[in-house]
Structure formats: C-alpha cells, structure tokens
Amino acid sequence: MASLDRAPVRSRLRLRRMRRLAAVRRWTAGPTVDVERLMWPIFVRPGAGAPEPVAALPGVERYSVGRVDRLARTIQSEGLRSVLVFGVPRRKDDLGSGAVAPNGLVPQAIRAIKRAAPDLVVATDVCLCAYTRYGHCGVVRGREVDNDRTVEQLARMAVAHARAGADFVAPSAMMDHQVGAIRDALDRAGHTSTGILAYAAKFASAFYGPFREAADSAPAWGDRRGYQLPPDHLRAALEEMAEDAAEGADVLMVKPGLPYLDVLARARERFDRPLAAYQVSGEYAMLKAAARAGALDERAAVDESIVALHRAGADLIVSYFAREIAQRRGR
Numbered sequence: 190m191a192s193l194d195r196a197p198v199r200s201r202l203r204l205r206r207m208r209r210l211a212a213v214r215r216w217t218a219g220p221t222v223d224v225e226r227l228m229w230p231i232f233v234r235p236g237a238g239a240p241e242p243v244a245a246l247p248g249v250e251r252y253s254v255g256r257v258d259r260l261a262r263t264i265q266s267e268g269l270r271s272v273l274v275f276g277v278p279r280r281k282d283d284l285g286s287g288a289v290a291p292n293g294l295v296p297q298a299i300r301a302i303k304r305a306a307p308d309l310v311v312a313t314d315v316c317l318c319a320y321t322r323y324g325h326c327g328v329v330r331g332r333e334v335d336n337d338r339t340v341e342q343l344a345r346m347a348v349a350h351a352r353a354g355a356d357f358v359a360p361s362a363m364m365d366h367q368v369g370a371i372r373d374a375l376d377r378a379g380h381t382s383t384g385i386l387a388y389a390a391k392f393a394s395a396f397y398g399p400f401r402e403a404a405d406s407a408p409a410w411g412d413r414r415g416y417q418l419p420p421d422h423l424r425a426a427l428e429e430m431a432e433d434a435a436e437g438a439d440v441l442m443v444k445p446g447l448p449y450l451d452v453l454a455r456a457r458e459r460f461d462r463p464l465a466a467y468q469v470s471g472e473y474a475m476l477k478a479a480a481r482a483g484a485l486d487e488r489a490a491v492d493e494s495i496v497a498l499h500r501a502g503a504d505l506i507v508s509y510f511a512r513e514i515a516q517r518r519g520r
C-alpha cells in the first residue's frame with residue numbers, strides 16, 4: 190500500500206473537517222424544502238361517499254366531491270398550501286364532454302375547496318384522458334389524436350376551471366399549442382390572473398402506471414407515445430419547454446421527477462421561468478413498496494428525493510407525499 194507521504198500530489202485539505210460536526214455542516218447547507226413548495230394531487234369523484242383507497246397507491250384515496258370541503262379544511266390546517274385537482278368522472282364519451290361542463294365535477298370541487306379553505310392554492314389538471322371513452326389525452330379521429338380539436342376542448346376546460354376559481358390550470362395533454370390556446374381563451378374570458386402551470390416536458394413514462402388506476406385513464410388501445418416525449422430525447426424536451434414558455438406558461442414542469450433530474454438541471458440553466466417537478470405515481474409507489482418491505486427508511490428516502498428535485502432546479506414540487514410531509518412537520 191502506497192503511503193500518503195509518497196503520493197505524487199498531496200492536498201493539505203481534509204474535506205471531512207467540514208462534515209465532522211452537525212453544526213458546522215449547517216454552515217454550508219443548501220436550503221431545506223419548505224412545505225410551501227409542495228403541491229398535493231387529489232382525485233375527486235362524483236357523489237358524497239367516503240374516500241376510496243387506490244390499491245396501486247397505498248395512502249392515496251379518491252375523495253367524493255361532496256366531502257372535498259372537509260378534506261380542504263383539514264389539509265389547510267395541517268399546513269399544506271397547494272393542491273392539484275384531478276377529476277375521476279363516472280361518464281365518459283368520445284369528446285370528453287364532461288371535462289368542459291361549466292358545472293362539472295372539477296368546477297364543483299374547486300368551488301367547494303375555495304369556500305372551505307380560501308387560502309389553499311388550487312391548480313387543476315387539464316387533459317381529456319379521464320373523460321374520453323378510449324382513455325387518450327385528446328379527441329380521437331381514426332387511430333390518431335386530433336391535435337387542434339383537442340386543443341379547443343382543453344381551452345374550454347381551462348375556462349370552466351378558471352370560472353370556478355382555479356388559481357392555476359395545468360395542461361398535461363402534450364398537444365401542440367395547448368398553452369397558447371388556453372392563455373388566449375382565459376384572457377378573452379377575463380381570467381387574466383389565472384396562471385398556467387404547464388406540463389412542458391412530459392415524457393411517455395412507465396412510471397405513470399399507478400396513476401392510471403387512480404384516475405381510471407389507461408388508454409384502451411395504443412399508448413401515449415404519439416404525443417408524450419420519448420424518454421431518450423433531451424433536446425426535444427428543452428424544445429417543448431421553450432415553446433411553452435413562448436406561449437405564455439407561467440411555470441414549466443418536468444415529469445416524471447427523479448429519472449429526469451438532468452432535464453430539470455438543464456432547464457434551470459436555460460430558463461428563468463419558475464420550474465416545477467412532478468414526482469409521479471410510480472415514484473411514490475416504489476418508495477412505499479420499498480419502505481413496506483423494510484428495505485429503506487421511508488421518511489429519510491422521501492426527504493432525500495424531494496431535496497434532490499429542489500437541488501436540480503425545481504421551485505415547486507408536486508408529490509403524493511406532500512400531505513404526509515406537512516403532517517409530520519407540524520405547523
């Protein structure tokens with residue numbers, strides 16, 4: 190074994206000196222991630238019954254619209270600051286008509302949440318996949334999703350959400366020009382203060398599996414690769430983000446989270462616009478499953494994954510763990 194003395198270059202520095210004492214480690218600590226930066230997804234279904242568990246996502250439930258007011262009050266008192274609302278409608282059709290109804294499921298949920306917890310920031314998913322018979326993110330013609338017809342529906346859906354009081358709409362269908370069309374429609378309807386949280390770089394990911402059970406939105410045939418990004422296309426992702434920024438997106442989101450930290454980091458260098466990351470259902474399910482199997486310490490692993498998303502560049506993080514984090518940090 191070569192002794193240190195005989196090493197060709199010997200640094201005088203010992204980096205571990207700065208790590209030895211907890212208090213000294215804090216001198217150079219990065220920012221801790223506040224609950225204020227977390228957004229919690231909630232699934233809302235029709236009716237007034239008790240919450241239904243989602244088998245693929247332990248701890249995640251579908252709430253009935255009749256009880257979402259209670260939930261809103263509770264989570265606000267637990268310290269959560271923002272939610273992302275997904276509708277899980279009973280009826281589906283070819284055009285996703287339920288998505289654009291002014292008093293549909295999600296508009297009702299928004300009104301109830303805003304009445305019960307006026308300080309909660311409410312964002313809503315804007316996509317047709319849970320509302321169309323065949324589970325695609327848009328209106329299908331033949332075996333293809335018709336981009337421009339879909340964009341018209343998404344714009345109507347966004348206006349219905351804004352009218353009900355949504356603070357942000359979050360288009361996730363990956364249609365071309367969806368952000369610009371939604372911005373125009375919102376402005377024309379007088380909703381100039383409603384923001385757009387754009388799923389800008391959304392990849393065609395295997396990690397959405399459990400979500401599709403929660404939202405009942407799995408495609409009946411084919412897959413989403415005709416509109417979502419190929420996982421190996423970094424430059425295309427940055428191009429999508431630039432396009433959404435140009436169309437007026439207020440926040441640019443990357444999704445999924447951990448498998449795409451490089452995309453976030455590159456976007457952080459390239460764009461000054463606020464960035465979000467979505468820690469998706471499959472990421473949540475993996476951590477839960479590993480913790481349940483006793484393979485890792487859940488809290489530590491969750492905190493580490495959230496810090497990683499923030500460190501890579503996300504200002505805002507959408508996570509199914511948001512509520513648990515709020516609960517355990519207290520107020």
Ligand code: PBG
Binds near residue numbers: 362397399413470471
């Ligand atoms: C709707 C939508 C999806 C997710 C968010 N919005 C599913 C999909 O594109 O298939 C995934 C969220 C998650 O996995 O947690 N298009």
